[in-house]
Amino acid sequence: MVDYLSNVLWTEDEIKFRKELQAFCNKEIAPIADEIDKGPYPRELLRKIGKAGYMGVHHDKSVGGTNRGLSYEIIVAEEISAVNGGLDMARMASTTLYGMPIARFGTDEQKKKYLEPVVIGDKIGCIGITEPDVGSDTAGMKTQATKDGDDWILNGEKRYITNGSQADYMCAFAITDPNVKSKDGMSAFIVDTKTDGFSVVQDHDLLGMKSARVSWLKLDNVRVPSDMVLGDLGKGFHILMDELDSERTAIAGEAIGYGRTPYEIAVKYSTERHQFGRPISAFEGVSFKIADMAMKLEAGRALTLTAARMYDKGQKITKEASIAKLYTTEAAIQITNDALQILGGAGYTTDYPIERFLRDARLMTIGGGTAEILRFLIQREVYKEFFPR
Ligand SMILES: Cc1cc2nc3c(=O)[nH]c(=O)nc-3n(C[C@H](O)[C@H](O)[C@H](O)COP(=O)(O)OP(=O)(O)OC[C@H]3O[C@@H](n4cnc5c(N)ncnc54)[C@H](O)[C@@H]3O)c2cc1C
Structure with missing residues (x-):
């Protein structure tokens, strides 16, 4: 896999964390990624993810988390989604969609009883x-x-x-x-x-x-x-609106994951597949698609990390989370679709997982706020900034 981790945006600890997580995903999820697409994900796998600490990076230590923040949750979302999108959707629904409202508005007793078992992967929310x-x-x-x-x-x-x-x-x-x-x-x-x-x-x-x-x-x-x-x-x-900010940022992390794997497959395939006596990467119709994919992935990462960093500083991120989710989810659909196109007939078969990523990515401009609703929210926030009441 190409090393994106030299990117200056991330801290050294975040880079180290991502590498450890990639090793976990390669060992525990990648070998069964196609198999579990028949569903449902094995409950035991969610438990393993919890025990390894990947359910609770944004939860407090008092409930079994590691209190590292949303900037780590978007790394988890990207890495697991780069292997299997449905599995991360289930993980995230449990620890972020269910977990964040309890973490932010629950009593200590509620957190102990109803959040800790979810953070360690024993229960599902x-x-x-x-x-x-x-x-x-x-x-x-x-x-x-x-x-x-x-x-x-x-x-x-x-x-x-x-x-x-x-x-x-x-x-x-x-x-x-x-x-x-x-x-x-x-x-x-x-x-x-x-x-x-x-x-x-x-x-x-x-x-x-x-x-x-x-x-x-x-x-x-x-x-x-x-x-x-x-x-x-x-x-x-109010609780619902608060939850959506962290959810949308985390979904943006997932969307980068759905795009990344098909992009990597397409880059490799385009250098190996020969037509008209040369690798198809020699044709601009192919290689310019790769350029667009690379640009969208990098831009999406920067937008998503901006929203996460602001959230971790306690700032309101309705606009930034909406922008990150809207941009990355539309990009993920375009990237998976273009990657499939680069593989031609092979992309349409199940010999490659691109069709799976394309099907998974298609959800993301719907769930957690449709693209139309996000555009509405972004323009509303923009006008509020220009014309404060
Ligand atoms: C796989 C999956 C998982 C999901 N998981 C969860 C979950 O865990 N929990 C949960 O509560 N929900 C979940 N959802 C629901 C998801 O959040 C909703 O589907 C989404 O919010 C859209 O609602 P809707 O489907 O009723 O579409 P509608 O709101 O009926 O919208 C239909 C269309 O009209 C457009 N539209 C609506 N209002 C406007 C407007 N004002 N301006 C412009 N266009 C508009 C929409 O953008 C969309 O294109 C999930 C959905 C799916 C498919």
């Missing part, structure tokens, strides 16, 4: 935002929670939930006060998926990400004790 009638417009959420004595009773459906049928816990969002705008009437809950009334309607059949499970879930009078309310009552929308 998921996040429940999307519903059959609610996607981009999260404020239109239909799932309701009503008070019953000291408990809350949750009713509703959650759709396209990564890890849904595998998870032990869900960070679920629901409306607790339908009489006010959902920005003030939404709350977050930690739900034990073994609770009566929690059921899996089905696992969705997907184009890609086949090593993960993505599920449609039903909450039918699910009783949740009040000590499993996450953060302040009525502040769920």
Whole structure:
């Protein structure tokens, strides 16, 4: 593999960490990367990733993490995704999408009980935002929670939930006060998926990400004790928005991984495949595609690291995370598609994993905020900067 690690953007410790992680991925994931695409990922593998410390780089030491920050999480996301995208989607859904709201808004008791087992890989988490009638417009959420004595009773459906049928816990969002705008009437809950009334309607059949499970879930009078309310009552929308900043930055890291492996395969193939008496890399129609891929990967890395570094400094990154996710996910689709084109017929076969990366990458301008919604957010932040109220 080409050494990108001399890049001046990274610290020496980050470079060392990445090399160790690459060795782990080569040993534990690469040999079964095609096999696990039949899904679901073996639970044992997630446990191994957790035990090796790659679930908790951005979590506190008190919950089994290493407290290194989001700049390390994007390295993990890139490296595991460069081997198998669905596996990292499952890992990230557990430790980042589920884990970050608990880390940032949970009580010490909640973190000990519901975050630590996820960080060490013993338990699996998921996040429940999307519903059959609610996607981009999260404020239109239909799932309701009503008070019953000291408990809350949750009713509703959650759709396209990564890890849904595998998870032990869900960070679920629901409306607790339908009489006010959902920005003030939404709350977050930690739900034990073994609770009566929690059921899996089905696992969705997907184009890609086949090593993960993505599920449609039903909450039918699910009783949740009040000590499993996450953060302040009525502040769920704020928790949700906060979560999306770290999620989008981490997804950008993944997208670089999906692009990188097909790029590497395409570079190598273009020097080995001969047509018209010369390697196809001699044709600008091929080699200029390689130039575009290299440029997009480097630019994507810089944007993603900028967002992560700002997050680690405690800065608000709604614009930077949106830019990083939008740029890298659109780039990943273009790169995987161009890499397949460079391999010609061979790229369309399963002899090479490019078709798998292309299928996986296609998700990423949809999940965690569509490309259209991200463009909306970026322009909104830009106008706010120019014309502060
Ligand atoms: C494999 C997979 C895994 C997922 N994992 C999770 C998960 O773990 N947890 C979870 O909660 N959700 C998850 N999701 C859901 C994902 O976040 C949503 O699919 C996404 O937010 C879009 O919502 P939607 O599919 O309902 O599309 P819609 O919101 O219905 O949008 C449909 C189209 O309309 C466009 N559109 C909508 N509103 C606007 C607007 N204002 N301006 C311009 N265009 C607009 C969209 O960009 C899109 O092109 C997952 C989805 C998939 C496919």
